[in-house]
Amino acid sequence: MLTPMQSRLLGRVRLQLARAYRTKICARASGLGGEAEGRFGFAAFKAFLAAAGGLLVRHRPLSHRCQPQDLPKVADELRRQSFIVRVGDPKLSPLTVDDEGEMHLQDPSGPWDLHVLLTGDPDHASFFLPLRVRLRFGEAAIPDVRIGGQLAFPLISNDRRPPKVFWDTFTARSSAQSQGQAMVELLQSLRHFLLDPKDYLGYEGSESPEARRLQNWCRDVARVNGQRLQVIKKYGELCRHHELFDPITTLKEDWFHPKIWALMKGEEELKDVLTEHLPGEVYSFPLFKEDFCDLLLDEIFNFYSSGLPARRPNSMNNYGIILSDIGLEPFVEKLQEFLQKLGEELFPGPGSCWDGHHCFIVRYREGEDLGLDMHTDDSDVTFNVCLGLDFAGAGLQFCGAAGAANHRKYSMTYSHKKGHCVVHLGRKRHGADDITSGERLNLILWNHSSEYRQSKDYRMPAYAREEAAPDPVCLSYTHDRDFGVFKDYPKNKQLFRGRGWCPPVNAEYAGFRPEGSKPSL
Numbered sequence: 001m002l003t004p005m006q007s008r009l010l011g012r013v014r015l016q017l018a019r020a021y022r023t024k025i026c027a028r029a030s031g032l033g034g035e036a037e038g039r040f041g042f043a044a045f046k047a048f049l050a051a052a053g054g055l056l057v058r059h060r061p062l063s064h065r066c067q068p069q070d071l072p073k074v075a076d077e078l079r080r081q082s083f084i085v086r087v088g089d090p091k092l093s094p095l096t097v098d099d100e101g102e103m104h105l106q107d108p109s110g111p112w113d114l115h116v117l118l119t120g121d122p123d124h125a126s127f128f129l130p131l132r133v134r135l136r137f138g139e140a141a142i143p144d145v146r147i148g149g150q151l152a153f154p155l156i157s158n159d160r161r162p163p164k165v166f167w168d169t170f171t172a173r174s175s176a177q178s179q180g181q182a183m184v185e186l187l188q189s190l191r192h193f194l195l196d197p198k199d200y201l202g203y204e205g206s207e208s209p210e211a212r213r214l215q216n217w218c219r220d221v222a223r224v225n226g227q228r229l230q231v232i233k234k235y236g237e238l239c240r241h242h243e244l245f246d247p248i249t250t251l252k253e254d255w256f257h258p259k260i261w262a263l264m265k266g267e268e269e270l271k272d273v274l275t276e277h278l279p280g281e282v283y284s285f286p287l288f289k290e291d292f293c294d295l296l297l298d299e300i301f302n303f304y305s306s307g308l309p310a311r312r313p314n315s316m317n318n319y320g321i322i323l324s325d326i327g328l329e330p331f332v333e334k335l336q337e338f339l340q341k342l343g344e345e346l347f348p349g350p351g352s353c354w355d356g357h358h359c360f361i362v363r364y365r366e367g368e369d370l371g372l373d374m375h376t377d378d379s380d381v382t383f384n385v386c387l388g389l390d391f392a393g394a395g396l397q398f399c400g401a402a403g404a405a406n407h408r409k410y411s412m413t414y415s416h417k418k419g420h421c422v423v424h425l426g427r428k429r430h431g432a433d434d435i436t437s438g439e440r441l442n443l444i445l446w447n448h449s450s451e452y453r454q455s456k457d458y459r460m461p462a463y464a465r466e467e468a469a470p471d472p473v474c475l476s477y478t479h480d481r482d483f484g485v486f487k488d489y490p491k492n493k494q495l496f497r498g499r500g501w502c503p504p505v506n507a508e509y510a511g512f513r514p515e516g517s518k519p520s521l
């Protein structure tokens with residue numbers, strides 16, 4: 001019988017082996033690993049060494065594993081580099097998920113995280129903004145590296161990690177003599193690789209199939225990033241409040257409600273700042289000063305009047321805009337960083353280790369969207385801040401959490417207030433009542449944690465049988481199979497009839513009837 005510690009260690013070893021195996025297969029499939037080795041002529045180098053009769057000692061690169069006690073020194077060395085904008089303080093990773101999908105909060109044995117912002121290249125067509133990187137130092141010889149942000153990079157797949165060909169090239173070239181130097185070299189190489197992979201890998205000028213494949217990849221990535229970047233560049237010349245767009249400066253105290261600012265500085269207590277609506281599920285607090293809401297809205301309305309194209313935040317929302325699509329990604333990331341501590345405190349697990357976001361404006365007024373159907377968010381934790389204007393109606397209705405027996409049972413109504421933020425689990429079912437007069441714009445920040453998303457809690461959530469028929473307020477015309485049994489479809493929403501999935505067949509409440517069926521006698 002293994003102790004929990006032993007079984008976790010075993011789990012990690014298994015995970016490493018599985019990862020190593022997967023990486024090998026991928027490298028073989030892409031052929032890139034082989035090419036990189038070929039390009040740098042290791043065979044020739046080895047032959048040269050042999051011919052030199054061992055006169056030259058082959059340099060063995062330092063292991064890139066840092067001990068926690070090395071990290072403050074490493075962080076200081078990184079801070080001295082001109083290609084690095086900012087380095088956070090090393091901190092114990094708030095969440096790790098083991099091979100079995102179990103979550104571990106702040107395991108004192110690590111891993112440790114270091115967040116670093118690298119300079120972009122102002123002359124680069126795509127990567128002119130700073131690049132966000134998270135280094136995670138665990139038991140492996142090299143740190144786990146994740147590239148943040150919303151831009152696509154050649155050779156970086158969905159998990160946002162550098163590929164094997166990067167690591168092969170980097171370790172072969174590394175000549176660092178200290179842990180600090182090793183991390184400087186790593187980040188320098190990573191930046192070089194992200195900005196110009198052909199040059200970093202030595203493919204420039206080559207006509208080999210791998211070089212051509214990489215060339216095509218770079219072209220596709222430039223196309224994927226292209227439209228967004230064009231809008232960002234154009235709007236950069238039209239924007240009104242440059243301080244919102246600055247990637248380097250930090251958030252201004254003056255934008256925030258004094259209570260939340262003081263809380264984040266440890267000068268206020270949570271209970272004096274936060275309203276607890278539903279413990280563990282829904283809270284609210286004052287976030288922005290009213291003046292700042294006006295400033296942000298001034299920018300948003302300026303964007304609307306620029307006529308530049310904007311993607312909509314999601315299929316349920318026809319008039320919103322995605323903030324990173326207009327150049328506000330640095331602002332969003334700073335805001336996410338600012339709110340991270342609160343996330344960890346209120347929702348350990350889904351609120352920990354955020355490394356992705358989707359942040360957008362929703363807009364409701366007569367003649368446009370009036371409200372929002374019941375739904376859950378593709379978010380682990382959601383912040384929803386009201387920016388104004390004057391309006392009536394628009395209560396935010398909360399029901400149960402997805403998969404819970406009370407998923408479609410009413411739990412509470414939150415009334416939006418300018419500058420105030422309601423924060424809830426993404427899986428909590430919610431929807432916005434129609435606005436009855438005026439206009440409402442809210443900033444919505446969906447936070448994603450790739451670590452949490454590896455957990456059983458996220459991947460295999462329990463789905464309980466519904467305890468009873470749904471409360472009318474919790475019904476969704478987009479998602480429910482029984483909406484038509486209880487309500488008439490709103491005008492223009494008839495097309496959703498018969499398309500619902502909720503409740504799944506094995507979670508139907510006693511007496512469930514799908515819409516369109518006759519009541520049984």
Ligand SMILES: O=C(O)CCC(=O)C(=O)O
Pocket residue numbers: 362372377384396430431432442444
């Ligand atoms: O309009 C609101 O306040 C809710 C918006 C929302 O839930 C969403 O966009 O996901």
Ligand SMILES: [Fe+2]
Pocket residue numbers: 375376377382430
């Ligand atoms: Fe939502």
